[in-house]
Amino acid sequence: MDDERPPRELDVNRPNVARMYDYYLGGKNHLPADRAAAEKVIEISGGRVREAVRENRDFLGRAVRYLANEHGVRRFLDLGAGLPTKGNVHEAALAAAPDARVVYVDNDPVVAAHGRALLVTTPEVSFLEADLRRPGEIISALPEAFTLDRPVGLLMVACLHFVPDEEDPWGLVAAYARALPAGSHIVISHVSSDSLPEVMARGRDAYKDANASFEARTGESIRRLFDGLRVAAPGVVPLNEWRPDPDALPLRAEFLPVLGGVGQVVRTAPPAGLGDRTERI
Template sequence: MVDERHPLREFDVSRPNVARMYDYYLGGKNHFPADRAAAEKVIAISRGHVREAVRENRDFLGRAVRFLAREAGVRGFLDLGAGLPTQGNVHEVALAAAPDAQVVYVDNDPVVATHGRALLATTPQVSFLEADLRRPDEVISALPAAFALDRPVGVLMVSCLHFVSDQEDPWGLVAAYARALPSGSHIVISHLGSDAFPAEMAQGREVYGAANAMLEARPSASIVRLFDGLRVVDPGVVPLNEWRPAPDALPLRGASLPVLGGVGRVP
């Protein structure tokens, strides 16, 4: 049922959408023919490994959230560029680890907005904010009153900064959020790397050029720079499957995982 207080904005189903493509990679149901066609091109370019990469990304997100809740004592989670709700949502992982946690999802996509509002109906500790992560001052000022910044929080920038162009300065965005957070907060980042498969990344960029956001895979050195000014938690900025893997984690199907991630603590 559509919430009449927040009518759904019209959205273009004829143009591939990065959130819906991601949902398709994960085996979800919230996508349209244009999304599926574009996603299949990326699957072909990657010889199917993009699906492994997005699953590893999802698993990394869950491990990072559990680390913040159980070991770092974080109770407030701000998920930027959240994308479409799917299996293992941040609030599900956070609340399982810490029942008193608060979660705010942030995205500027109208489809994501609709699903985000549905979350509000059943989980009072979850809020949805329709905003652009590239405007940190606006995001921070619009946070609900229940999401207090008087204690450490966790900011999740998972698989979103590679949709921020160099001109939009992703390094400056991370720094801006870090400045707005209390000491002891953590920032979680995952980002697509270009080092291992430069030709495939260039082809993938062409596919995403027709979508609603350009893909900007970056060299590992540029990804590590995102953590400047933060105290990087062990084991550092590494391929996602190497960040505190579960004891029963399965080996990769591919030779390597071209997605790096890490967790940085705000001094």
């Protein structure tokens, strides 16, 4: 997209959360509307958003390596995958386990185009153009090689704060947990409003014209996403505190308003199916 000629089906006048995220990371897959909206968020956050998205990518890589190395996970399902950038899930997974398989899921046509291009050179990767809010459709559309006879690493990283309360993100996580084999893990990161409620409210307004609404949530609400899961140490914590690398640099800001954690699906009976999204496991 260097020449900024948009593909078909792309609304050039509406900010897109995936392309805004790419802009925060210093990528090049964004358009003027995305940059304008992203700059508003950068200003509102006092620059914190740039550090937050970098910490989010680092957390993602650490979580994938943790699942591959310590739990033997070889199947990774990345929901709301976003645009390819340095440190993709498949890069971390394949470096840790060459027999890993990764399925990326996103409903954005630009992300889909990049995802399909990735398939040309990386046979271990598949891409589904689908909405993470429809777990039944995603589970039924998984590639034949992506079997559910073994634990899966399900990634819901920096996506649930784009699912409003009325669409029940808590029930959505529970629905996926019910559909996955026992021993699977769910990785979640989510923006927290606890420390910066006024800033987060202004940030929500900055996303009002984007293709998805933004809703920072309290730490209590974020921890509820892990209900019914066995949460790995150190728990649901600021991303920079989740199993940091020994050489990790200190935060520039005084704190990170993004929480994350990893929860394991534990059950003695077979998966119950998707059923009612609001049912807890």
